[in-house]
Amino acid sequence: MLTNLTLTKTKNTLGVSFDAASGILELSGSSYPENTTEFFKPLIDWIQKYFLEVTGKMVLNIKIDYLNSSSIKYLSDMIDKLENYHKGGGEVELNWHHKEDDDDIKEMGEEIKEDVSFKFTIIAQ
Amino acid sequence: MNNLLMNISSETGAQTFSFSYEGVCDNEFLIAFTEFLSGSFAQIMTPHEFKVVLFCSNELLQNMGFYSADRDPSGEEYAAGKGKFLLAGNESEITLTSENCVTPEQLQKISAKLDYYNSLNTEDLKTLYKQKLKDESPDDSKGGGIGFLEIIRKSKNPLTYSVRTEEDKLRLILKTKLRRISNVD
Numbered sequence: 001m002l003t004n005l006t007l008t009k010t011k012n013t014l015g016v017s018f019d020a021a022s023g024i025l026e027l028s029g030s031s032y033p034e035n036t037t038e039f040f041k042p043l044i045d046w047i048q049k050y051f052l053e054v055t056g057k058m059v060l061n062i063k064i065d066y067l068n069s070s071s072i073k074y075l076s077d078m079i080d081k082l083e084n085y086h087k088g089g090g091e092v093e094l095n096w097h098h099k100e101d102d103d104d105i106k107e108m109g110e111e112i113k114e115d116v117s118f119k120f121t122i123i124a125q
Numbered sequence: 126m127n128n129l130l131m132n133i134s135s136e137t138g139a140q141t142f143s144f145s146y147e148g149v150c151d152n153e154f155l156i157a158f159t160e161f162l163s164g165s166f167a168q169i170m171t172p173h174e175f176k177v178v179l180f181c182s183n184e185l186l187q188n189m190g191f192y193s194a195d196r197d198p199s200g201e202e203y204a205a206g207k208g209k210f211l212l213a214g215n216e217s218e219i220t221l222t223s224e225n226c227v228t229p230e231q232l233q234k235i236s237a238k239l240d241y242y243n244s245l246n247t248e249d250l251k252t253l254y255k256q257k258l259k260d261e262s263p264d265d266s267k268g269g270g271i272g273f274l275e276i277i278r279k280s281k282n283p284l285t286y287s288v289r290t291e292e293d294k295l296r297l298i299l300k301t302k303l304r305r306i307s308n309v310d
Contacts, residue, residue, distance in 0.1 A: 011156050032159070032183055034152035036269075066176070068183055073269025076258040104176040104279070115255065 002053050005046045013039055014064070014071075018046055023056045028063040031071035040074035047081050057091040058082065063125075064098075064105055076112070083116050092118040100124050142169060143213040150190035151205035155183060166212075170219075177279045177303055178212065178219055184272040185223040185299060186210055193225035194294070219303040227297040235297065236286060242274055243283040250278050276301055 002020040009015030009029040017026040025047075033039045050058065060082065067075065079094070086092040094116070096109035106122060113120045144166075148154070159179065167175050186208075193206025208225030227235070245253065257271050276284050280301045287298045 011160070012152065030159075032152075032155060032187070066179060068180070068187065069272040069275050070269040072275070073258060073271060080259070101172045102176065103173055104180075111251070111255075 002046070002049050005043070016043060018043070018050075020050065020054060023050070023054065023058045024061070025058065026061040026063065027075075030066040031064070032066070032068040033071070036068075036070040036074055040071070040078070044074070044078055044081065047078060051081070051085045051090065055090070057093070058085070059093045059095070061095045062097060062109075065102075067108075072108070079112060079116065082118065086116075086118040094118065094120045096120065096122045097125055098122070140169060141213075141215045142166065143211065145209070145211045147207075147209045149205050149207050150186045150193070150210075152190070155186055155190070158186065159183065170214075171305075174219065174303060174305060178221070180279055181221050181276045181301055181303070182210070182212060184276055185221060188272060188299075189223055189225045192227070192231065194228050194231065195226040214305075217305055219305065220300065221303075222298060222300045224296055224298045226294050229295065232288060232295055232297060238273060239284055239286050242277055243285070247278075247281075250274060254278060 004020055005016060005018040007013070007016035012030060012032045012034075014031045015026070015028040017024075019025070031039070047058075050056075062075075082092045082094065096112070098105040098109060106124070109120075109122045113122065144162075146154075146158070162175075162179055162182065166178070170178060189208030189210070190205035193208050195207040196205065206225060208223055210224075211220075211222040213220050213222075242250070242253075254271060254274050257269075257274065260270070273284055280303045282302045282304070284299060284301045286300075289296050289298065
């Protein structure tokens with residue numbers, strides 16, 4: 001049985017809250033870890049398990065301040081998994097939050113949105 | 126030995142600032158640098174300038190930490206690579222410069238990559254960026270293989286390179302500029 005995945009936000013790693021029962025996932029904060037693979041691989045593995053075992057709706061809430069380039073790459077991999085799940089009939093929703101004056105994070109969300117077919121909402125806070 | 130120097134001054138109404146660092150570019154330094162930048166420079170830049178400077182600086186610093194040929198071979202004293210970094214700005218532009226030792230093979234690879242990236246227009250850069258996000262990361266990459274591309278895209282300027290030799294070692298100098306918003310027509 002898939003258990004929840006929770007990681008506390010640090011200065012250089014994201015806060016993570018993945019809830020297996022509700023399918024609501026949240027990533028928040030800044031990401032420039034020393035070893036990006038070590039941080040992101042368990043998150044991607046969890047999502048794949050969710051799609052195989054739970055097969056329910058997934059809502060991903062992203063509230064990011066800053067991502068380095070290797071974190072962007074892993075986030076993109078994660079979103080590809082969501083897109084494949086959606087194309088296979090799964091229900092997916094992504095809420096991309098950005099600060100009102102943070103055009104960089106807003107533009108990053110807009111570029112990702114161009115390549116996905118599931119519901120993707122950009123929200124200014 | 127790590128050296129750090131910072132200067133923020135205002136002469137005849139025009140503010141100039143600089144930050145220089147020479148030493149090991151490990152994650153501990155990256156965290157300290159990010160906090161320092163947020164505390165000391167966020168107030169003298171627009172939010173957009175700050176985000177671009179933060180992104181480009183961290184990419185250059187992380188790049189030196191990962192790939193600089195100047196490192197402790199045993200990994201006991203310090204595992205990350207060493208290099209020099211300079212952030213300097215005035216009312217019209219902000220310049221970021223990194224300098225570190227490279228092998229001839231690294232130099233050849235990086236220069237070919239940058240020559241190509243710097244020749245692309247905004248749309249082509251975006252297309253290549255999206256393609257690289259879909260590709261597997263190169264085997265020799267500790268990052269996502271998109272760092273240089275993103276520096277060029279975010280700064281909206283080329284990432285230029287030059288080389289000098291010191292004590293028979295090749296030193297690669299990377300430089301990018303950010304034109305300040307207040308100076309945009």
